[in-house]
Amino acid sequence: MTCNPELITGYVDDGLEPAQRTEVEAHLVTCAICLEQVAAERALHARLMALPSPEPRRGFENELRRTLHRARPSPLRVLLPIAAVLALAVLWGLRMPRVLAWELARDHRSCFSHDSLPAEVWSDHGEVVGAWLEAHGVPAPPFPDSASGLSLVGARRCPILDRTVVHLYYTGGDRTVSLFVVPGAVQLSDAHFRGTARRQAVRIFRVAGATVGVVGEHAEDVAEFERSYRSTQARLTPQAGGLTAVAALW
């Protein structure tokens, strides 16, 4: 081994694999320069460890405890979201695709406004993402790797209304697409919707027993994505029943 100062640092910190460690130890027997680095880094580490710790303001710990105490969920804070969810569940039952369209558009925009997408699984292969979803108890109907010039990048599970929804992310250029999949049947039997929600074009439609929705900035993109999704379903799922899928394009 020739001199490798970074490995010497790793050796000092006990951060090397056993084989690397043995190699470095053998090298140190013959290299005074690296041996000197070991001594210098150990001495520096000891001095850094001895640096005094600054003190916070008097009463900071109490203030911290008070902050946490205030953050405790009060019964009201717990009950209000439950009441909201119940109300929304009623809206599902009342067959209000507009509520669903609004929620999906909101979630889509929220996710893509993050500095990085809050995906739990990253892959541009539908099979990889599909296997991950199935392993995590939320199987989704087959979905395209790409559509309308947009490619799959990843997915996450997210709560929408009263249930956990699979959220698949697609990007292409400056456009982004979300495909939402709702496990289990929902009561949207007349779920045909074409309109706007949160200033985005929205379509909700049914394909092979599943309910699908597309949300996008441009009506023509939304129409194209609907066509792509329908053709994927026709090719991959002759019997896609019992699941609801909703797609959002932005």
Place this chain on the structure above:
Amino acid sequence: MDLTARFEKEALPQWRSLFRTACRLTRNVDDAEDLVQETMLRAYRAFNRYEPGTNIRAWLYTILHRVHQDGLRKKRRTPGLDELPEEGIPVPPPQAFVAAGGEDLSRALDKLAEPFRSAVVMRDLEELSYQDIARILEVPIGTVMSRIHRGRAQLRESLVGGAS
């Protein structure tokens, strides 16, 4: 034991260690207190996702690092803020430490560029393992080793330069 009681038993006692690191990251006691408050608050709200028995320090440091990075990003989005003089109470050096020459080291550490400072602080002040630091900073272990190496090299250089 409910979630709040568990949080108070397992996570809350770590606040001093978080504060020590926060001081080094922010170089300012007021900002460090804010950073610790926000970190603890986020940790408390997410505590149901913490897996009992796993490394609580690494988990808290991951949150601390993210909160700190969010703060830096916001600062960068506010034009001119970097040029403003730092407000708040600067970290005071105890007299015994000044006499031992520790102030030079403290100042040199504060001057380290951010990616190196975080890695050196987590390793040399908090003694976190390379594996934990890699998870916290979301970088490979090789990058952790490289950042610590370069950070220490710069520190040694500053100390030698300051002494001459």
